[in-house]
Amino acid sequence: MLWAGVLKSYKMAKIYSNIELSLDQQGEIWSASNGATRRTLVLINKINEQPGDFLRANLGTLDKGNHSFIFINEEKGEDNRVLGIFLNSAYGYQVLEGKELFSNYSSGGYGNSCSQFGIYKEGTLLEVNTYKNRNTPSYYRLTNNGWIEIPVYEVNTSEIEEV
DSSP states (O other): OOOOOEEEEEOOSEEEESSOOOOSSOEEEEEEESSTTSOEEEEEEOSOOOOSSSBOOEEEEEEETTEEEEEEEOOOSOOOOEEEEEEESSBOEEEEESOEEEEEEEEOSSTTOEEEEEEEETTOEEEEOOGGGOSOOEEEEEETTEEEEEOHHHHOGGGOOOO
């Protein structure tokens, strides 16, 4: 049986990651899977540079078989969008606001173990889960200056009860 994959490409100028990426070598630079038979998430570097706070590149995605890939490719053309790659190998996350361009996950194992990654537009707000959701989640927003952590009390101010 043959598995067909759909390769998508996202042109962009400014890309942020929530974790520091080592782009001084080409190939696989991050991967996660929650078991031998679960989906494997892979970030592939196709450029040779060490970014500062952000990198300039095009992103490509591919779902093929039991693997999902995000490719960091050489930039072609000029685009003023701000996009972010979010990588999580713990307990997954949800999009509360904003636009998700691509995402996939690998779940299984102890508690609510779920590795997840995705590509997001500027303004996206993510809620990052904790082990069995026992602790308050963390919140991250993609801004023009990268991923910033948002204090829990600033996420939904309409829930604050006045006395």
